[in-house]
Structures are given as structure tokens and as C-alpha cells.
Amino acid sequence: MKTGRPATSDVFRARTMAEIAEIAGVAESTVSRAIAGSNRVSAETKERILRLIDESGYRINSRARSLRTQETRTIEVVIAISETNRQHFSDPFFSQIIASIGDSLAENGYDLLLSRAHPWGEGALADTLAVKRADGVIVIGQGRNPEALNRYAERHPNVIVWGARIPGRNYAVVGSDNALGGALAGKHLIKSGRRRLVFLGDVNHVEVGLRHLGLVSSLTGTGVTSDQTLMLSMPFDSASAYETTRRLFEGGARHDAIFAASDLMAIAAIRALSDLGVRVPEDVAVIGYDDIALAEYVTPGLTTVRQDTAAGGRALVESVLSVLGGRAPTDVTLPTELVVRQSCGARK
Amino acid sequence: MKTGRPATSDVFRARTMAEIAEIAGVAESTVSRAIAGSNRVSAETKERILRLIDESGYRINSRARSLRTQETRTIEVVIAISETNRQHFSDPFFSQIIASIGDSLAENGYDLLLSRAHPWGEGALADTLAVKRADGVIVIGQGRNPEALNRYAERHPNVIVWGARIPGRNYAVVGSDNALGGALAGKHLIKSGRRRLVFLGDVNHVEVGLRHLGLVSSLTGTGVTSDQTLMLSMPFDSASAYETTRRLFEGGARHDAIFAASDLMAIAAIRALSDLGVRVPEDVAVIGYDDIALAEYVTPGLTTVRQDTAAGGRALVESVLSVLGGRAPTDVTLPTELVVRQSCGARK
């Protein structure tokens, strides 16, 4: 251990409830009731015990308590990272929604256990870790393997998922309207005179697939055929978006708009264009998805489909706590809107 | 609860070790030893028990285990957000380092409990939450109130901090060399012909203060006096950086370089300049701090002082686990280097 640490103060420091009880001259059960605020302890006894607890720096042992009460007051949050790309988590979208979840949980007196591995993945280890550590689970993203998630949710009742309302699922979801988001982006691009669109994103990913679908559907009746629209499937990260975009336009592509599945990808795409001397938005318009905090401050400002992470986090927590309370969770679809900034301004 | 869920399969599902023991026809203790891999259980008994566990879907109860073993196998990670700006957490720097910490902990079989409130803050509640939930604590950032953190660490031995080696502290730190980082930025700016520097960041924040100090010290002997250098103190977020930069240059400032305390701030500053028609790097060079994943992909690419979050996370975990193992933690200073990209290329 470290040296040179000052001697700890010599006041009484209690480790267990029994010690408190001993000093206070009451039974453990009375201490427990005093803490719980039971009305079966007189006001003065209660006050005396609480003061003693405060002075002695005693803190309740949460494991012992939760062993007895059968609740952990902990919610596990799982990021559905893909096996191939663990860095996915560094997307600010995740930190924003986790921050919101963390705040809501704290307000309700719950802890937040963060997992990066899928507990529904293969292998007993993953499953072992997932059980009995938390009262409920919030999963961020349905990922590329919604069936596995579904099987997991079937066996574990207290699961709420950030994602899309896909049919046949065994869990409640909170999320934006991905198809609408895609359609909003598509309409806006068409309206600003774009004709040859590129979609950047992994359509095998449930939510991304819906965004693509929305984009394509918004094209009907506009005179733009979907075979003018290029769909480039790629993982969820900046490097792939940069490389793909760069290769596409180095090849002399004549596309005039990009819709990316995330802001991170959109920002990287803009950079690829810029490196090639292609102007944004004059030559190519770019729209992202998420509206991360940074979207407003990159150069040029990023037009994007907003997912309200603050509201999303709150809704997820509300949902999971209502399941714990025995109530049925309801699906929540958050308002989904396009935020127009420079990267997709009108053609000059 | 939800309706329409398929009936759960009718295989035997064990909830407790006692049930396993009963079915296997052995004592609970034998089951426990079989799981722990004790050599006091014969190979065939062990195999029989493990197979039964696997088939029955039994998962050990981590609270009961940790109550008995007196260890939680959980590490708490605390983000030193400021009271005034809770959104601070959305900085990708934090998510990157948390991702790395999470991976290292998982490799070592530890869970990650995420806290956003300072457990060393005022109020018994905050303290209550902090105790006995985890075996150790990793604090990200010393923040603006290192004394409070110090007092906290005095009472809680198993604390490791991401931050700077300030004197008198009661904890071990892992971090970059902030003064060196500041100096590297300063030297590079001078070398590329810049003379009138601006520093953006809250110097009351321990690490930021050191970065500023490093910048100023690198100026000696260069002919640039420190009173040519402007220090603008501001919180740690994009909006403030944008506003401050914009106001400064709207006022017709003749500064030719900005060094920001974080990449997020640098990116926002670039945007403010761009909105005013100031060219980066031709008119003003910009250097950030952190080298977040996005720094490489923004437009223009961000020159920045790299903090290796992957190595940092690993070192933090190694340190806290070594304290738990009874060994003394050692301070770790990570390699600190400047990554030059377009935002501070040579003057054209």
C-alpha cells in the first residue's frame, strides 16, 4: 500500500450494523428499521441511531442488503458492439445516451453497470456474467443479430432495448423512427436538387436497414429511380466511411449527395471529399444521423437526423423501472426530425 | 409483464446451488468446489456437476458470493464532471478511455460500475453511494477541486486517478505529461511561424493548468513574450469554445494560433473561425489535446497532443488491481506526443 498516508482520524468508524447497534445499545433490527425509516422506531431512538451512523462514517453493505431483499438496485447497460469492431463504443452517440441513462438511474437511486460484451452471445462465460448482477438490462441497439437478442430477452424478462419496433420481438423498445428519419433525409436531398444519392452504412444492422428503406421509399414519385441511388454497405466507423467515400469519388463518381448512417461516418465522409477537393455542400451534400453534440460544431455544420438522446435515456430508464414495478412497458418512439445545417444547404 | 411470450422450455432450471446439489446428489460444498475447480473434487464428479449446471442454465449469485468472499469483483469508474456542466461526459475522450478500462476489466473478470457524481462531493448521500459497492475506484480527472479528491482518497485506499502528478496527493495517477504536451504544442506553433497565441481552457482545472504552464514555458527564448499570449478561461465544452473564439475574432483579433485544452474545443474553435471567414491553418493554426478518434477525420484534420486512451485504460486497471492484490501502485506517465495534421500545417 501507499506510504506516508496520514494516520486516519481516531473517531469511531463502524464497519457493520452490529457495531452501530452495540454502540447505540439497541438491536441490529432496530438499526435496520431506523435506516429504513420504519415507524416502529421512536423518533428519538431513530435520530440517535442516525446521528451515530453519520458520525461513525458507517455505510450499509449493499451486497448483504441485496442478498436479503433480492434486488440489486442496479441496471446493466449493454452496448451492442459488433465482434469485428470493438471501438464502436467510442461513438459519442453512445456516451450521450449513457450519460442520460446514468442521470435518470441516479435520480431513482439505481447504479449503472456497464457491459460491452453481449450477454446473449455464444459461450457460457458471457451468459454467466449477465445473470443476477442487475435487476434489469438496457440494451443499446439491436445490432446485426436481432434473433439472438430476442432469444436472450425471452429468457430474461427485464430487458428494454434502444432500437426499432421490429415484429416478433420479446421486448419493449425506445427509439427514433428510423424509416421516417431516412425519408426526411431523402426528401430534403431531393428538394435541394440532388439526384444521385449515396447511402453509407451497414444495412444488415436493423436500424440502419430501416434508415435505408426510408430513404429509398421517399424517392418514389420524385423522378429519381432507386438504381440511381448507390448503397454502400460498411461497418459503423469513421475509417471505413473515409476510405469508402474517398475511393468512390477518386473513381470520378458523379454523385451529388451522401446520407450516412451516423454522424461519425458523415464527418469522415466530408473529410474524404474535402481531401479530394470536392466541395461540401456545393458539389456534394452530406446528411448524417444522430445529431451528436459535435454535429453543430464541425466544419461545415452537419445536417443530420436528430435522435434525442436525453429523452431516450429517460424513457429507457422509465421503461425498465416500470417493468421492475410489475407494470407493462410500452414502446416509445421519440420525435424524429431533420436538423438542417451547412453540409446540406441549398446548392449555390 | 408482456403477453404473448412463448412458454419457457420445460427443462430443469436451477436457481440456487442447493438445487444443483440436490439433483447431483452431492453437498452444496461439493458443487461450490467443482465450480471453483478445486482439486478436492474428483474429475468425474466435477464433470457431472458442471454438465448439470450447464444444462440447467444455473448462474451463480454474485451477491451471495461476494458477501461471503468479501470482494465484489467490481470496479467503480467515476467521471469528474463539474457541477456546472454535466454534459461534459459526452466528450469522446471519456468514452474512449472508459471503453479501454471496460475491456481490461472484463479480461480480468471484473465488472464496471459507472458513476457520474463525485462520491467525494458534499452530502452523505453521495458518500453512501460510493462505499462497499466496489473493490476499487478509478477516477477520471482531478477536476477543479483536487483537495476534495485528496481527502476522499485518504479515507478510501483503493483509488487510482487519471490525472497529473500533483504534489501532496494520496493516490497514484496515470496520465499524460500535461506540461510537456503544452510545451510541444507551443514549440510547434512557434516553429511554424506563429507569434500571437491564444490558450483556450479552464486553467483552474489541474491538468489544463499544467498544459497552459507548459505552453508558456516553451515560449522562453523564442522572442515571443507571454503577454503576447492570450489566456481565455472557459469551461470544457464546444459551445463555450465556439462563442469565445467567435467573439475574440469578431473583435478583429490579430492572433494567429489557438491551443485548446481538448479536441472538442479545438473543433468548435475551427468552426467559429470558419464562420468568420478566417482560414485554418493559413490565417490561424489550431492545436487540440487528446487525439480523439475523430480528430483524424474532421475537416481540416486536427493537429493535437495525443493521450493514448487505450494504454491509459490498461494502466489504470493494472494499477487498481495491483492495489487490490496488496502491491503498491506506481504512477504511470504515458508517452505524450504531438500529432501534426492540417489544422496546424506550415503557413502557406
Place this chain on the structure above:
DNA sequence: TCGGGAATGGCAACCGATTGCGCAAGCCGA
């Protein structure tokens, strides 16, 4: 003075695992 009931507090079982210690069976050599 005595019985009844409200108010307060204590006893002990319990949550689900881990582990020191003791016991029984099997094996060996003498």
C-alpha cells in the same frame, strides 16, 4: 388495582454462496 391495547424493541430465521475441519473410504506397504 387490574386488564387491554398501543408503542417499541429484540430474537432468530433467512437470503445463497464459501470454506475450515472432520470423517469415511480406498490404497499402500509391512
Place this chain on the structure above:
DNA sequence: TCGGCTTGCGCAATCGGTTGCCATTCCCGA
């Protein structure tokens, strides 16, 4: 055949709280 040693397994205590139920005290009216 017998004692001693090794190996495998079970008993029961234990971790630190919570809570049903019973015991005690006190106050009051009859």
C-alpha cells in the same frame, strides 16, 4: 490383517443485512 496416508466429500459456521413474530413496557380507563 492392520495401521497410516491420501483422496473425496459433507457438516455447519459465516458473510451483513432484513423482517415476521413475539416480548416487554407504558399508559389509560374501568
